[in-house]
Amino acid sequence: MKQSKIVTIERHIIEGERAHPGASGEFSALLRDLTLAFKVIHREVSKAGLVDIIGLTGKENIHGEQVKKLDAFADETVCKAMDHTGHLCIMASEEHEEALNIPDAYPKGKYVLLYDPLDGSSNIDVNITIGTVFSIYRRVSPGGKGTLDDCLQPGYKQIAAGYAIYGSSTMLIYSTGDGVHGFTLDPSIGEFLLSHENLRVPKRGKIYSINEGNYRFWDEGVKKFIKFLQEDDKSTNRPYTSRYIGSMIGDIHRTLMYGGIFMYPADQRNPNGKLRLLYEANPMSFVMEQAGGRASNGRKRILDVTPTELHQRTPLFIGSDEDVALAEEFLHGKR
Numbered sequence: 001m002k003q004s005k006i007v008t009i010e011r012h013i014i015e016g017e018r019a020h021p022g023a024s025g026e027f028s029a030l031l032r033d034l035t036l037a038f039k040v041i042h043r044e045v046s047k048a049g050l051v052d053i054i055g056l057t058g059k060e061n062i063h064g065e066q067v068k069k070l071d072a073f074a075d076e077t078v079c080k081a082m083d084h085t086g087h088l089c090i091m092a093s094e095e096h097e098e099a100l101n102i103p104d105a106y107p108k109g110k111y112v113l114l115y116d117p118l119d120g121s122s123n124i125d126v127n128i129t130i131g132t133v134f135s136i137y138r139r140v141s142p143g144g145k146g147t148l149d150d151c152l153q154p155g156y157k158q159i160a161a162g163y164a165i166y167g168s169s170t171m172l173i174y175s176t177g178d179g180v181h182g183f184t185l186d187p188s189i190g191e192f193l194l195s196h197e198n199l200r201v202p203k204r205g206k207i208y209s210i211n212e213g214n215y216r217f218w219d220e221g222v223k224k225f226i227k228f229l230q231e232d233d234k235s236t237n238r239p240y241t242s243r244y245i246g247s248m249i250g251d252i253h254r255t256l257m258y259g260g261i262f263m264y265p266a267d268q269r270n271p272n273g274k275l276r277l278l279y280e281a282n283p284m285s286f287v288m289e290q291a292g293g294r295a296s297n298g299r300k301r302i303l304d305v306t307p308t309e310l311h312q313r314t315p316l317f318i319g320s321d322e323d324v325a326l327a328e329e330f331l332h333g334k335r
């Protein structure tokens with residue numbers, strides 16, 4: 001029987017590094033360190049119901065949201081896995097108001113890590129898919145401790161981005177700019193194994209994903225777009241199906257795999273949208289574009305937005321190229 005090639009993420013990272021002559025190996029080591037954090041978070045998420053780690057910490061994060069125990073655990077796990085490695089000059093977490101300086105005792109590196117430790121955490125207690133999202137940039141400051149400018153770079157400057165998704169299986173989906181690759185964790189050996197090489201999002205899908213409970217707050221263009229997708233017109237592959245988990249990781253991962261569009265628009269309550277540019281929109285947009293998809297804030301490409309603050313929010317329209325382009329036509333009043 002032909003033994004299928006077992007490709008661990010470590011092997012995939014090293015082979016990717018060899019494709020970039022002159023690569024220092026430091027970037028590969030950074031990615032490997034990050035995958036350790038994902039394995040530790042997977043272990044806690046997979047037994048969350050059995051130990052006293054679901055429920056609330058009694059604290060609020062800077063967004064006024066209740067911090068779940070698993071949120072706090074995931075945040076600390078990523079921070080502790082990365083702060084001493086010498087790869088990073090600074091980090092920023094969706095759970096912390098300020099950027100996270102690398103402790104003085106540790107060497108400073110040439111990379112920047114931005115992360116959302118556990119996106120979708122409001123779903124933890126009901127066993128719905130959640131995930132950890134990350135972005136990696138090269139530093140722009142000259143040396144030593146990193147600065148806020150290192151964190152406030154436009155998304156097209158990302159050199160890698162991806163997410164761990166804790167669902168029916170735990171997967172790691174990431175890109176370093178050479179396409180998107182998916183790895184499935186085999187808990188029996190504790191390795192992420194290549195399971196989805198060169199993921200490509202369909203040019204057009206049949207699924208739209210949005211919280212329809214916000215209908216009354218939407219702009220007219222969004223309302224018209226959703227109504228258009230719901231019309232019965234087989235010649236243009238409509239009506240679409242609606243799917244909404246309420247966990248961005250799950251909704252966008254499904255969109256990546258099946259095609260279609262995920263939307264969290266600005267509305268009368270959230271004039272800048274709800275999702276965070278640095279920790280959610282930028283990394284997911286980098287991955288989606290690398291898979292042949294598209295990501296917009298309704299007016300411009302997400303990755304072209306230059307951030308002005310760590311926790312700024314953005315409207316997000318992300319998924320199949322043709323579906324996002326169609327949404328933009330409705331948003332611009334062209335349809």
Ligand code: P6P
Binds near residue numbers: 121247249251274
């Ligand atoms: P709503 C989860 O709290 C989250 O940040 C994203 O994961 C998700 O897409 C969104 O909020 C859901 O928001 O307003 O539809 O409940």
